[in-house]
Amino acid sequence: MISTEIEQVEKYYTMISEYLVKYSMQLVGAVLILIFGLWIAQKLSKVVAGIMTRNNIDITLTNFVSNVVKVLLIIMFIIIALGKIGISVTPFVAAIGAASLGAGLALQGMLSNYGAGLAIIATRPFIVGDTIEVKNVSGQVKTIELGHTVLINEEKVEITIPNKHIVGEILHNSFNYSLVKGEIDIAYDASADQAISLIENVLDQHDLVADNPHSQVGIEAFAESGVTISYRYWVPTTKIIETKLAVNGGVYSAIQGADIEIPFPQRVVTLNKE
Numbered sequence: 650m651i652s653t654e655i656e657q658v659e660k661y662y663t664m665i666s667e668y669l670v671k672y673s674m675q676l677v678g679a680v681l682i683l684i685f686g687l688w689i690a691q692k693l694s695k696v697v698a699g700i701m702t703r704n705n706i707d708i709t710l711t712n713f714v715s716n717v718v719k720v721l722l723i724i725m726f727i728i729i730a731l732g733k734i735g736i737s738v739t740p741f742v743a744a745i746g747a748a749s750l751g752a753g754l755a756l757q758g759m760l761s762n763y764g765a766g767l768a769i770i771a772t773r774p775f776i777v778g779d780t781i782e783v784k785n786v787s788g789q790v791k792t793i794e795l796g797h798t799v800l801i802n803e804e805k806v807e808i809t810i811p812n813k814h815i816v817g818e819i820l821h822n823s824f825n826y827s828l829v830k831g832e833i834d835i836a837y838d839a840s841a842d843q844a845i846s847l848i849e850n851v852l853d854q855h856d857l858v859a860d861n862p863h864s865q866v867g868i869e870a871f872a873e874s875g876v877t878i879s880y881r882y883w884v885p886t887t888k889i890i891e892t893k894l895a896v897n898g899g900v901y902s903a904i905q906g907a908d909i910e911i912p913f914p915q916r917v918v919t920l921n922k923e
Contacts, residue, residue, distance in 0.1 A: 679730040686726025694719040710770040713795060759796065765812035766795035775822050780886040782821035784814060789825075789886040803827075803889035826859050826883040829893050833900055834875035836910035841868055841876055844909055848880050851899040857892045859883040875912040 698715040702708075770793065775781050780789045781800070788800030788808050798815060800808040835844050845866045852864040862883050869879030880900070884892040904911060 679733040690722035762796040765816040847903040
């Protein structure tokens with residue numbers, strides 16, 4: 650039993666020795682090829698990243714492209730090194746192709762997100778800080794990743810949208826601001842011009858109301874009980890609620906302070922005596 654194991658060890662030792670004798674120079678060459686490959690991959694990756702950075706290419710796309718260049722070069726030099734020591738790479742290439750096909754089918758949704766992410770980064774329909782609305786979801790862009798985009802709304806809630814649901818859809822981009830609408834009714838015998846002037850003054854005095862685009866105030870409609878004064882203004886997306894509450898309070902105080910009547914629904918009932 651022991652002699653059989655010794656014979657097997659000697660057999661493997663002989664095979665390894667013969668292989669090393671036969672391929673010693675090839676092994677050294679393969680190691681040198683791998684070292685050179687790692688070095689050149691690192692250098693070219695940095696060169697690509699530097700070129701893209703100098704041309705103000707998005708940092709996410711820059712990192713992705715430089716890493717792809719590095720990985721492809723390393724794989725290429727590994728194949729060359731394997732061929733140098735007499736290992737056929739054809740079966741490996743076939744196996745990698747089959748595995749890639751299976752992985753591609755299994756990860757089709759994820760890959761489509763990555764493809765859409767590259768399209769977003771390349772075409773830049775929006776950037777971090779813009780306010781967008783897509784598929785009835787809106788918010789300020791917090792981060793743009795290859796697979797998804799993160800929005801944050803006025804309630805400080807983060808919304809993660811897969812990028813495949815952004816590319817190809819109708820996209821609303823209001824950049825840094827969001828539109829806020831408000832309205833108040835005044836009596837028909839009150840001065841609409843005075844009410845409009847008061848509301849404009851409230852909007853002008855609020856720090857978070859944007860100067861550009863400029864706010865708009867005017868008569869929206871003639872309601873049953875009064876004249877509807879509408880006001881529209883732009884505020885930072887993450888400050889919508891607090892600004893709207895403050896502006897509405899200021900408008901209400903200004904209208905009341907000027908003794909302008911705010912009507913309530915009324916009905917006139919006429920009784921006919923027979």
